[in-house]
Amino acid sequence: MSDQPVTNFSESRPESRFASSWGAATGSWLPAVILLLATIVVWEAVVRIFAISAFIIPAPSEIAQSLVAQWGTLMQATLVTAGEILFGFLVSVVVGIAIALVIVRFDWLGRALYPLVVLFQNVPKVALAPIFILWFGYGLAPKIGLILVIAFFPVTLSMLAGMQSVDRSLLSLMNSVGASRTQILFRIRVPHSLPNLMAGTKIAATLSVIGAIVGEFAGASDGLGYVIQFASTQLDTALVFAALLLVSVLGIAFYYAAEILERIVVPWAPKFSQS
Amino acid sequence: MRVETIRAAGGRPAHIRHDDLISAKGVSVVMAKQLVLQNIDLSVPKGSFVSLIGPSGCGKSTLLKVLAGLVNPTSGSVSIAGLSPVEAARKRMIGLVFQDANLLPWKNAVDNASMLLSIADKSLSRAELRGRGQEMLELVGLGDSAHKRPHELSGGMRQRVAIARALALDPAVLLMDEPFGALDAITRDAMGQSLLEIWQRTGKTIVLVTHSIDEAIHLSRHVHVLGIKPGRITESLDIGLPYPRDLTVTEDPEFVRLVVQLRTMLRASHQPGDAS
Numbered sequence: 001m002s003d004q005p006v007t008n009f010s011e012s013r014p015e016s017r018f019a020s021s022w023g024a025a026t027g028s029w030l031p032a033v034i035l036l037l038a039t040i041v042v043w044e045a046v047v048r049i050f051a052i053s054a055f056i057i058p059a060p061s062e063i064a065q066s067l068v069a070q071w072g073t074l075m076q077a078t079l080v081t082a083g084e085i086l087f088g089f090l091v092s093v094v095v096g097i098a099i100a101l102v103i104v105r106f107d108w109l110g111r112a113l114y115p116l117v118v119l120f121q122n123v124p125k126v127a128l129a130p131i132f133i134l135w136f137g138y139g140l141a142p143k144i145g146l147i148l149v150i151a152f153f154p155v156t157l158s159m160l161a162g163m164q165s166v167d168r169s170l171l172s173l174m175n176s177v178g179a180s181r182t183q184i185l186f187r188i189r190v191p192h193s194l195p196n197l198m199a200g201t202k203i204a205a206t207l208s209v210i211g212a213i214v215g216e217f218a219g220a221s222d223g224l225g226y227v228i229q230f231a232s233t234q235l236d237t238a239l240v241f242a243a244l245l246l247v248s249v250l251g252i253a254f255y256y257a258a259e260i261l262e263r264i265v266v267p268w269a270p271k272f273s274q275s
Numbered sequence: 276m277r278v279e280t281i282r283a284a285g286g287r288p289a290h291i292r293h294d295d296l297i298s299a300k301g302v303s304v305v306m307a308k309q310l311v312l313q314n315i316d317l318s319v320p321k322g323s324f325v326s327l328i329g330p331s332g333c334g335k336s337t338l339l340k341v342l343a344g345l346v347n348p349t350s351g352s353v354s355i356a357g358l359s360p361v362e363a364a365r366k367r368m369i370g371l372v373f374q375d376a377n378l379l380p381w382k383n384a385v386d387n388a389s390m391l392l393s394i395a396d397k398s399l400s401r402a403e404l405r406g407r408g409q410e411m412l413e414l415v416g417l418g419d420s421a422h423k424r425p426h427e428l429s430g431g432m433r434q435r436v437a438i439a440r441a442l443a444l445d446p447a448v449l450l451m452d453e454p455f456g457a458l459d460a461i462t463r464d465a466m467g468q469s470l471l472e473i474w475q476r477t478g479k480t481i482v483l484v485t486h487s488i489d490e491a492i493h494l495s496r497h498v499h500v501l502g503i504k505p506g507r508i509t510e511s512l513d514i515g516l517p518y519p520r521d522l523t524v525t526e527d528p529e530f531v532r533l534v535v536q537l538r539t540m541l542r543a544s545h546q547p548g549d550a551s
Binding site: 167169170172173174175176177178179183187188191192194266268 | 426444
């Protein structure tokens with residue numbers, strides 16, 4: 001065997017589509033931004049022309065005033081809710097991954113666990129909120145619990161799908177050299193599942209926001225959910241909308257944080273590079 | 276008499292010739308109540324290049340899996356240098372290449388090339404694995420693409436990495452299931468030619484499953500034709516064309532004659548046989 005390489009026929013490389021994606025992205029945002037601005041203008045105009053009462057539909061300008069006037073309170077509430085979301089989200093991801101790993105690694109446990117997980121998914125979890133308040137009080141714990149039961153499922157399900165979609169001939173290769181189940185799990189199945197897992201994680205991020213707000217509705221003395229409830233009893237609809245706006249901003253922020261995480265964790269995912 | 280026969284064969288069963296690396300005897304496979312393979316006798320001499328060709332559903336891929344120890348024959352036996360296929364695989368004697376390169380997208384070419392070796396031999400350090408991976412990439416003509424991820428490689432290049440990954444085990448036999456089946460005609464010719472050169476350089480024994488008549492004749496020393504219903508070897512053809520061969524061999528009158536002969540055999544193999 002000599003050291004020289006055998007014939008190296010030049011084969012064309014697939015072209016990268018990365019270069020044009022930034023321009024395309026900003027271009028695709030523009031119509032959405034224009035529609036949003038138009039909606040705000042029409043909204044303001046309709047409220048003023050028909051003199052609609054502020055406690056039914058506040059004009060965008062009134063919402064903005066409320067936002068400025070109550071800035072301190074709202075920021076404090078936002079911080080509390082953001083903390084709940086972040087903590088609850090992380091717990092959901094960790095628990096969701098753990099359940100998926102157990103189901104795949106231990107056959108009999110998986111067969112026992114999986115139907116129960118699916119069954120549990122059909123429980124209307126928002127209805128669990130009062131029970132969680134009863135068990136855990138008015139603090140952080142019931143919110144974390146509620147986020148967990150709402151958000152772990154997409155994590156578990158997406159990771160399972162990813163781990164179980166490994167090509168059979170790749171498993172044949174691994175088996176032929178005597179790879180153990182644990183080796184196949186951690187060297188093939190888990191990294192293979194990461195693109196799916198990140199997709200599930202993005203869904204979990206969105207659900208975590210819902211979980212936190214529902215938890216605060218059911219019983220809380222702080223947070224944006226509490227502000228919404230309190231303001232609506234005061235008929236301060238402008239403040240309700242201001243708080244809703246901040247909830248939406250939180251939701252978007254968490255979603256994009258998850259998406260940035262995805263780019264870091266799975267740079268090879270098909271979305272970013274044609275394969 | 277019986278004792279003498281066994282002695283004469285050096286203590287091995289009489290049907291195993293000394294120069295056969297792979298010997299399958301009376302192999303039948305039943306899957307889902309279907310007779311997939313019927314009474315296959317196959318011997319692959321050490322260092323030879325053997326192709327299995329046949330219509331879809333003839334069980335040629337299943338036969339390769341039997342040789343690889345991935346499918347257990349319902350009856351009959353397979354020996355690879357005196358070992359069962361599973362034992363041979365554990366001793367890193369079998370390298371596998373499938374139609375899909377099945378590279379790990381999160382690893383670069385050199386780490387993909389050493390991936391199976393890292394599992395087969397846990398004593399190797401990271402640097403040793405990298406070195407071995409790099410050596411194999413150079414052998415398949417991808418020495419300067421070591422740090423590229425699979426998505427940066429073309430289909431042919433990915434299949435080269437898959438071949439490097441199999442060769443990294445330093446197997447005695449390379450079992451290939453339509454390795455170039457998903458490639459375009461020009462890349463396919465180039466890959467076949469590269470495989471021939473790798474074969475001659477390394478002296479490996481190669482068993483190739485293919486759909487392509489040209490590929491089978493261009494590359495192999497022996498071609499076995501499989502028929503359908505049930506899957507069985509209907510004919511065998513020795514390819515007398517001298518090595519080293521390159522693509523100009525396809526213009527050789529003998530090549531053309533063999534193509535016609537093999538095509539006739541293949542046409543006959545499409546007729547269902549007598550399942551009894």
